[in-house]
Amino acid sequence: IGTWKDDIKIDQEVVAAYIGGEIPPNAGAHSGRDWGAFDIRKEVIDRCPTECMRMEGGKLMINNRECNRCMHCINVMPRALHIGDDRGVSILAGAKAPILDGAQMGSLIVPFIKAEPPYTEIKEKVIEPIWDWWMEEVKTVK
Numbered sequence: 001i002g003t004w005k006d007d008i009k010i011d012q013e014v015v016a017a018y019i020g021g022e023i024p025p026n027a028g029a030h031s032g033r034d035w036g037a038f039d040i041r042k043e044v045i046d047r048c049p050t051e052c053m054r055m056e057g058g059k060l061m062i063n064n065r066e067c068n069r070c071m072h073c074i075n076v077m078p079r080a081l082h083i084g085d086d087r088g089v090s091i092l093a094g095a096k097a098p099i100l101d102g103a104q105m106g107s108l109i110v111p112f113i114k115a116e117p118p119y120t121e122i123k124e125k126v127i128e129p130i131w132d133w134w135m136e137e138v139k140t141v142k
Contacts, residue, residue, distance in 0.1 A: 009081065089113060
């Protein structure tokens with residue numbers, strides 16, 4: 001899963017443009033429907049699962065230490081909020097989608113590793129050791 005390590009970048013002028021109705025939220029995905037004026041509190045701040053956002057003095061503030069990077073705020077205001085520059089991936093294994101229970105997330109194996117072309121570090125330090133372990137330890141089902 002692609003992720004980042006540093007703070008979300010905020011363009012306060014563009015946040016104000018969203019609040020003022022100059023820019024449609026969700027990149028205009030819901031245009032053509034009358035949802036009323038954009039309410040940053042109702043549509044972004046109150047929907048943050050970690051409650052890490054607040055308005056202070058007319059500016060959007062994010063407590064990045066509490067953010068779980070769900071991307072909701074970025075999806076609603078893509079021109080105002082951007083992921084950080086320290087980018088990489090989180091690696092999970094074991095996800096499944098059983099019919100009755102629904103999709104289940106895998107176990108987090110690597111919380112963050114830099115992802116830069118040609119990606120040999122990920123292959124050599126994560127993928128190949130997992131393959132080696134799998135070949136040695138996992139028994140085939142007959």
